[in-house]
Amino acid sequence: MSADTDPGALGRLGSRLWFYSNYHCNLQCSYCLTESAPGVARRQLTADQIRDAARDGRELGFDSFGITGGEPFLHDELIEIVADLAAQAPTLILSNATVFTPARLRRMEAWAGLPVEIQISLDHPEPDVNDEMRGPGNFRKVVEAIPRLIDLGIGVRIATTLEDPENADPDEMDRLCALHRSLGVPDSHHVVRPIIHRGRAVGNTLGRDVVFDDFEPELTLTADGAFATPFGPTVRGGRLDTDLLVTRATAPLSVPVAALMRAAGEAPAGDDARTGIR
Numbered sequence: 001m002s003a004d005t006d007p008g009a010l011g012r013l014g015s016r017l018w019f020y021s022n023y024h025c026n027l028q029c030s031y032c033l034t035e036s037a038p039g040v041a042r043r044q045l046t047a048d049q050i051r052d053a054a055r056d057g058r059e060l061g062f063d064s065f066g067i068t069g070g071e072p073f074l075h076d077e078l079i080e081i082v083a084d085l086a087a088q089a090p091t092l093i094l095s096n097a098t099v100f101t102p103a104r105l106r107r108m109e110a111w112a113g114l115p116v117e118i119q120i121s122l123d124h125p126e127p128d129v130n131d132e133m134r135g136p137g138n139f140r141k142v143v144e145a146i147p148r149l150i151d152l153g154i155g156v157r158i159a160t161t162l163e164d165p166e167n168a169d170p171d172e173m174d175r176l177c178a179l180h181r182s183l184g185v186p187d188s189h190h191v192v193r194p195i196i197h198r199g200r201a202v203g204n205t206l207g208r209d210v211v212f213d214d215f216e217p218e219l220t221l222t223a224d225g226a227f228a229t230p231f232g233p234t235v236r237g238g239r240l241d242t243d244l245l246v247t248r249a250t251a252p253l254s255v256p257v258a259a260l261m262r263a264a265g266e267a268p269a270g271d272d273a274r275t276g277i278r
């Protein structure tokens with residue numbers, strides 16, 4: 001049954017199907033949910049695993065895809081995978097935007113005309129403060145990358161992750177918004193969200209506690225199984241958290257879809273407007 005014939009086929013589940021393409025990253029941010037770093041195990045989904053699940057997902061009613069990690073662009077086949085997914089449905093990639101070499105940007109020209117967006121992390125308008133959390137040189141690489149991506153016709157979104165978004169300094173936020181507008185990213189494409197108290201944020205005593213009901217259930221596939229939200233497959237002290245694990249099986253996709261629909265159906269309505277988690 002397709003989304004065209006039954007748009008309610010997914011019940012309370014979000015209609016975006018997420019993939020953790022890999023867990024390794026060139027950065028080592030202080031609040032990273034997955035304790036990602038250059039040396040961690042890659043735990044990649046293969047291109048075939050992602051393509052097969054995407055195809056099944058469309059048949060089950062998902063209308064868009066998301067790819068996160070780790071840094072997805074470190075997956076060798078990411079650019080080809082995205083081309084395949086975006087030919088089926090709008091595709092969003094979460095990236096730190098620090099690995100867009102000229103060679104990689106040339107390969108991304110193959111996405112011309114496809115509905116691809118990249119959501120990029122940028123936390124502060126001042127380079128030194130931004131780089132405290134995310135590493136030296138991060139700010140410069142991000143502000144250089146954004147116009148290049150826009151020139152390629154790729155949609156760019158900015159995600160700002162803060163310890164206390166509700167009490168953010170208004171002057172800082174004004175400067176941050178002026179910066180993203182100057183780079184070509186409109187206000188509608190800027191999201192501000194809290195640090196989640198999972199992963200590396202726990203050891204650094206950062207972020208707020210969350211539970212299942214804080215999230216819109218969004219099926220998320222990883223090399224370790226299917227989770228209830230992209231904020232689920234977190235890693236603490238090198239061990240995978242399983243409190244938001246739905247099933248170890250990810251194929252056929254109908255298995256985790258049915259399991260998450262059961263779990264979501266029994267839960268009270270989520271309230272991600274409260275936490276602003278997107």
Ligand code: SF4
Nearest residue numbers: 025027029032070096
């Ligand atoms: S938060 Fe993102 S960019 Fe930073 S280490 Fe984790 S995966 Fe990498």
